[in-house]
Amino acid sequence: MNFFEYQDRARRNSGLLVGLFALAVVLLIGITTLLSAAMVAWSRGQAFSPTNIDGLLGWDTVAAIALAIAAVIALGSLYKLRQMAAGGRAVAESLGGRKINVAQHSAAEKRALNVVEEMAIASGTPVPDVYLLEDDAINAFAAGYRPTDAVIGLTRGCIETLNREELQGVVAHEFSHIFNGDMRLNIRIVGLLNGILIIGLLGHWLLRGSYFGSRGNRSRMAFLGIGAGLIAIGYTGTFFGNLIKSAVSRQREYLADASAVQFTRTNTGIAGALKKIGGYSGGSQLASNRAAEFSHMYFASGLKRSFANIFSTHPPLEDRIGRLDPHWNGQFSRVDQGAGIAASPEQDAQVAGMAPTAGGPASYETIADAVDNRIGHPDERQADYGRQLLAAVPPALQQAAHDPFAARALVYRLLFCEDPDQRQQQRQLLQRNAHPAVFREMQRLEPQLASLPANARLPLIDLCVPALKSLVPQQYQVFKRNLIKLLRSDNRVELWEWALYRVLMHALEGRPDRQRLSDKRGAQRDANAFLLAAIAHTGHHQYLDAKRAYEVGLKSLRQAFPRQQQAATPLPAASDITLQRLDKALAIAESATPLSKPALLKAMAATMAHDGKIEAREIELLRAIADSLDCPMPPVPGNDRRSEIESQWTDQPHGQSAHSSL
Structure with a gap:
């Protein structure tokens, strides 16, 4: 199963989860109805029988009870989901986390951030915000709705007790949850469980009211009965909800463990981390008062084992280690906090000394394999290449990427044109409009930039994302306006500059403007064709050469969607490729179903590869567009193989159709 199939399954699982909780709500309504009928029978001095509910309550009352229970649960769930609207940041701050992307206070924090950055660059995702929990337990979590708002949380015990290899295994495990669509499901579970819990809280409130309120015996007994009943109903619902949460979570942990082994190319890292948890005095149990609320998000169980482990959200450590290390002797590793720091300097030096590899051309087959098998599932080759790309970024630029002022300067310079005259105009534009300190920082860093x-520009952009998220709204608006002015300064669209801009906007603002979407028939087809046209014109200055590349991409799309792509769309003129139309096309393409996106990405690669190879700059362009489509494509090492893509898709005649509607 590849990334796109996982994303499609995650959508279906979300529906299944809602269905299971809806079933739990129906059971709660039934229990509440029975309890209410029993209380009415008791108040009348009658014998209670479930078959006489209509006579005791009437169907109007039963309907009112159902509506009230459903409304309470819905309001409680919506309230919690509203609190979680900020995504992973809301979870991390609820647990008392501190963001360390822009302020690392110790060597352990710097090492942890470096490991996360390596994993992000290797997998093709924006660097997530990293939060530190001041807890001695060894644990971690990933939270958010989408990769663009994801955070990685690490405990103090985790970053100080694990060595670098073990920390890499834990972080790779959490990245797997990001890729597999688990995070959105996890947050929805929190919201739905909160709605059910509200019923029990109402019961507690009524019990307290009956104690301090009216002294009339019968009235007091009624409040006591209703309160106790609501508590029983609430706990019954919570019982079923936790069962669902546990069942959903356990199997996903095995999958994330296996993905971490594939990513880091070794089982000793993640297995070693689990062994240390078993032998560590602090274990993995978190001290936060809200730990139980997010128990299904952690790397290892954050709570003490429950009765018969029926509510355990994680498989036993022994089972997970046994799958990772079949030859394990059953003994946990005894370790003290801080041991990981002393064990890692040699590993850190090896990574810091890694020689970068220059990116070269790649074949279509290499790119197609990356789309089908490596998006969301990077292997050791991508991990090594990602580390090399990070090493290719000079230390001064890496340090600048962590500072909100300097990060803006880096992005401004990366959007400069190649033409010297246009570049000078862009400098003057920024001198007039950018913050003076930012402009001076850009001048200081310009020689290294x-x-x-x-092939290191996109990783540098990804490194800047957490610092740019720290900008206050006024600073961010000035920054965004200046980016748009830079793009428009030369009165033409440079696709690479636009792609960098879209990567930033996707990471900082999330989804494209939904108003750009179109319900017109064939809008998806036209959007795909327009993106192919933009790529064709970018690689060719002559219209006939661009047309040839464009038709290769269209042929690829027609083979993938024989019903949708019935005929070729004529190539728009280069002057028709505007920023507004590019943004609209990308918004429409991004809204497509997950299973339809790999065909578009491979058609773009076919357009680029019509001359037999895809250059490093084209690879980065494809990765930038893939990122904006919510398809984190890992960096692709170049090779010297020649592609046969042109012969595959240019041996058949092309059809004709109406002009694009974009």
């Missing part, structure tokens, strides 16, 4: 390899 000018020599930055093309």
Whole structure:
């Protein structure tokens, strides 16, 4: 199963989860109805029989009870989901986390951030916010709705007790949850469980009211009965809800463990981390008062084991270790906090000394394999190449990417044109409009940015994202306006500059403007064709050459969607490729179903590869567009193989159709 199939399954699982909780709500309504009928029978001095509910309550009352229970649960769930609207940041701050992307206070924090950045660059995702929980337990979590608002949370015990290899295994496990669509499901579970819990809280409120309120015996007994009943109903619902949560969570942990092994190419890292949890005095149990609320999000169980483990959200450590290390002797590793720092300097030095590899051309087959098998599932080759790309970014630029002022300067310079005259105009534009300190920082960093390899520019953008998220609204609006002015300064669209801009906006603002979507028939087809046209014109200045590349991409799409792509759409003129139309096309393409996106990405690769190879700059362009489509494509090491893509898709005649509607 690849990334797109996992995303499609995650959508279906969300529906299944809602269905299971709806079933739990129906059971609660039934229990509440029976309890209410029993109380009415008791108040009348009658014998209670479930078959006489109509005579005791009437169907109007039963309907009112059902509506009231459903409304309470819905309001409680919506309230909690509203609290969680900020995504992973809301979860991390609820647990007392502190963001360390822009302020690392110790060597352990710097090492942890470096490991997360390596994993993000290797997998093709924006660097997530990293939060530190001041807890001695060894644990971690990933939370958020989408990769763009995801956070990685790490405990103090985790970053100080685990060595670098073990920390990599834990972080890779959490990235797997990001790729597999688990995070959104986890937050929805929190919201739905909160709605059910509200019923029990209402019961507690009524019990307290009956104690301090009216002294009339019969009235008091009624309040006591209703309160006790609501508590029983609430706990019954919570019981079923926790059963569902546990069942949903356990199997996903095995999958994340296996993905971490694939990513880090070794089982010793994640297995070693689990062994240390078993032998560590602090274990994995978190001290936060809200730990139970997010128990299904952690790397290892954050709570003490419950009765018969029926509510355990994680498989036993022994089972997880046994799957990762079949030859394990059953002994946990005894370790003290801080042991991981002393064990890691040699590993850190090896990573810091890794020589970067220059990116070269790649074949279509390499890119197609990356789309089908490596998006969301990077292997050791992508992990090594990602580390090399990070090493290709000079330390001064890496340090600048962690500072909100300097990060803006880096992004401004990365959007400069190649033409010297246009570049000078852009400098003057920024001198007039940007913050003076930001402009001075850009001038200071410009020599190193000018020599930055093309394949390291997108990783540098990803490194800047957490710092840019720290900008206050006024600073961010000035920053965004200046980016748009830079794009429009030369009165033409440079696709690479636009792609970098869209990567930033996707990471900082999330989904494209939904108003750009179109319900017109064929809008998806036209959007795909327009993106192919933009790529064709970018690689070719002659219309006939661009037309040839464009038709190769269309042929690829027609083979993937024989019903949708019935005929070729004529190539728009280069002057028709505007920022507004590009944004609209990308918004429409992003809204497509997960299973339809790989065909578009491979058609783009076919357009680029019509001359037999895809250059490093084109690879980064494809990765930038893939990122905006919510398809985190890992960096692809270049090779010298020649592609046969042109012969595959140029041996058949092309059809004709009406002009694009974009």
